[in-house]
Amino acid sequence: MSYMEAIGRQAKEAEKKVRILGQTEKNRGLRAAAEMLCARSGFILEENEKDVAMAEKRGMKESLIDRLRLTSERIEAMAEGLMQIADLEDPVGEIVSMKTRPNGLRIGKKRVSLGVVGIIYESRPNVTADAFGLCFKNGNVTILRGGSDAACSNKAIVQVIREGLVKENLPETAVLLVEDTNRAHVTEMLRMNSYIDVLIPRGGKGLIDHVVKNSTVPVIETGTGNCHVYVDEYADLQMAVNIIDNAKTQRTGVCNACESLVIHKNIAKEAIPAIYERLNKKQVEIRGDEAACAIQPGILAASEEDWGTEYLDKIISMKTVSSIEEAIEHINTYNTGHSESIITENYTNALKFQDEIDAAAVYVNASTRFTDGFEFGYGAEIGISTQKLHARGPMGLEALTTIKYIIFGNGQIRR
């Protein structure tokens, strides 16, 4: 039996116990894990220090070391996250629908745990507690494979979470860590269809693409966001400028930030200078097509590549169009299926944009930055799915569940 197969078997064994835990038990487990994280904060910091020292020795960039480094505040934040998950309503067990068929069979759909969830992530050790919390709340077993940079930290966090579970007489194998960060184990993990029900990669585009391309286990893809704001000819200009400013600059390094503007020609002469003025103040570089450059000095010439680029930086592209149809065509060609917004006071155009744009979230007169599990009222976020199967857009707890048909008969046989 291989190293990964042994973990897979442990997960399958644990699944039987975890799946049938009641809400109270699961919430007790989450709270005990949170308390243990605080109580054992010193131990976690010690182990984290080993990772940080190694990273410094290897010359890791300061910004990455900062993501890797834990502090007692960060550990408290992890614990607080688990407490918040405990406070959320449990989606598992809900009877989504129930009906009676002509033959008297009562057929219900019940929300149940998914089973075994594999999470593959990079250097931020806080994902370890967070992923466990979301999965355990739904009665799932988690197999965590974190980055090698955070190996000691992740091991310590998982050990402490398990101490919390054991304290409450809950199965400690509800959370399993791939401690050996040999990459061959990841390759094997991606093909463990008999042991893992779903894989969720969390991290950069490289990691996500690798998992999507190589996994035979079903994957939930949390992809990149090349998000657009389209300023329709009937836009309220002041609103447009405020929304663009917010969508671009409130936080630049996130997937729901705006990366590209589309401007209707009939409003371009007023809109472009106003947008330029505001973005220029915030040090945002604009790369526009010919018409945009002709209207506003200071806009740089965009290349074809710009239309498809997620900058995650203080840069934005700007395309002018002659019609809403052209805007929709442009966005549907270059977007990544994440979040798109139209600014308009025109009723027909608002609905047309929402109908015809192919993306997880389509806004009228609002910032794309709202695409987020907390902003959508889910109380938690597993990620933002840019695929169409199973879950699309911000994923709350429900995304880690499935349904089961429960059928009540009194002797029915099929004719």
Add this chain to the structure above:
Amino acid sequence: MSYMEAIGRQAKEAEKKVRILGQTEKNRGLRAAAEMLCARSGFILEENEKDVAMAEKRGMKESLIDRLRLTSERIEAMAEGLMQIADLEDPVGEIVSMKTRPNGLRIGKKRVSLGVVGIIYESRPNVTADAFGLCFKNGNVTILRGGSDAACSNKAIVQVIREGLVKENLPETAVLLVEDTNRAHVTEMLRMNSYIDVLIPRGGKGLIDHVVKNSTVPVIETGTGNCHVYVDEYADLQMAVNIIDNAKTQRTGVCNACESLVIHKNIAKEAIPAIYERLNKKQVEIRGDEAACAIQPGILAASEEDWGTEYLDKIISMKTVSSIEEAIEHINTYNTGHSESIITENYTNALKFQDEIDAAAVYVNASTRFTDGFEFGYGAEIGISTQKLHARGPMGLEALTTIKYIIFGNGQIRR
């Protein structure tokens, strides 16, 4: 550009048009395709004859030739199928939920088309019309890859469906056929993540396993069914015998047929002879464990392999257990996540079984044969999913849709 990439691009172009078709237009297309199938029945039969002649020449088994052969009745049945799909309610466009957030954003979830659906199937040419109909109803583009045995038939059916679409001024590329049945194209199709949103394999275990193991495109797995009936110690014996008879013998070659019995020891002495008597009359071979063989002469000794076997034949395995816990453990070990049934008059055991069995459909006092889109009231069936992601159990039209968030604002920006 490769042969398959050209098809992928055609599909993506068609998707833009098909996705936004209204219900009336889609239903007109389905009815026109149905009428054209009847009108051009002679042409389809001629082309089908070529496939049949080739199959006979190659010495194909008569039962397989029968599945391949079309008759005017079978073509009428295909047309009737499309008419029935046209009559169903369109799931696309439904606003599943809509709420207002504290900041005034109205956030809705709308049911929309999936996009491009790839279907890989074997020799039955009726799947061609059926798969097109289900996909088109939901505003999806279909890429069909049928078996090489039915190449001429599939080509003719797709051509005729397209004639129907064209007659109604609808995009004929809504349905695309991989005419060149070279296997290398299938290999390529399984990795066309940029062009195909979901793949559904329809056929035998070999085909399904191949697709699941090799595809990087998300797959909906319509798997095998090793379905159990558990006769609890509190079972109504007459009901148990009737349900077992039905679940095993009403149709043996289907995935929701019962393949294995689990009998509580406290009822075994009465139950096993009664079950044996009924199944023996229907020429069903029983393979039991030691205890079962000891109770009833005529039961053959089961091997370990029998517990995991989907016979699809007049054979059934029989395991005796000392408790409901042991029954649940046995079923969760050997089942394929399809359909399981408990026969009991005991309230606590009925609920325990439903809670703890991990399968798409869990019955109390009814035949497993009801796991079916039509029996569940969906009016159509795409297949029965044995995976947990996206769809589980019988899939109706909804399984070929996804959701899109539609958000109505009036200038909201994120703080």
